[in-house]
Amino acid sequence: MCPGHAAARFHGHAHHEPPHFAYRGDGLPPIACEQIQQMVHMNERMAQGKLASMRPSSTPLREAECNVEGHRIELYEDLKELHDTIMAANWHDSILLTMNGDLWDGTLARLKRMAEDVSDMQVQVMLSKTLEIFDALYKVEDVQDHIFELIEELPHFGGKPATESPLAAGNIDKHINHVLERYAQLKQEHPRYTAKIQDSVGYSLAILRQRYTFSWPEEHKYFY
Structure with a gap:
């Protein structure tokens, strides 16, 4: 083999190699900042002997050895999940x-206790929204129990209450007006x-109107 061919072989690419194998000077692909931080964090834990072998964690993330940001993210996600669960419930x-x-009350009490010492704005906003939706749910339950x-x-056929009913004294209209005001x-x-209040209390009022006729601004919304 002549020296020229040897130089061409070791300092470049032969003509029969696919063009996509040729180095074009693009360098390695860029690494995201989050990946660099993760690698640095992993190396520090390995150097300190705190990084165990890969296996499923037996403790929740909040009890594990993690940074404060991870704790806030998990707390925010737990609050949001509870809020969305209440929102999606009937x-x-x-x-x-x-x-x-x-179960919902116990979860709320636990998350509220954990969020008291967290000053993150997003966590506090989600906590306020979760407390508000629970407050609305409690009030809806009280009004619906009354209805x-x-x-x-x-009676099932509509009209006035039965003679043996405690409401036969004539205060049924007073009760209904109180419920409408609370609604x-x-x-x-x-x-x-x-929308949740209308789907719950409003629907209960529509059922009540099947038993007893009364005037209501939303009486035709529920097709009764």
Whole structure:
């Protein structure tokens, strides 16, 4: 082999090699800043002997050895998940609320206790939204319980209450007016959850109107 061919072989690429193998001076692909921070963090933990072998964690992330930012992110996600769970629940289903109420209350108490010492703005905003939706849910439950009691006292075919009913004294209209006022107040106090209030208290009022006729601005919204 002549020297010229040898130089061409060791200092360049032969003509039969695919063109995509040739080095064009682009260098290595760039590494994101998050990846660099992760690698530095992993190297520090390896140097300190704190990095165990890869296996499923037996403790939650908040109890593991992690930075403060990870703790805030997990707390925010837990609050958001609880808020979204309450938002997606059927507030008109009393059985569902009874079965899950204690679990939701316990989760809220735990997350609220954890968020007291966290000054992150996003965490505090999500905590406020979660507390508000629980407040609205509690109020809706109280109003719906009142409506359900009225429905139980009324006959199925509509009209006036039965003679043996405790409401036969004539205060049924007073109860209904009180419920309508409370319904309007709920929508004013929690405008963010107006749709949930209408789907729960409003629907219960529509069922009540099947038993007893009364005037209501939203009476035709539910096709009754």
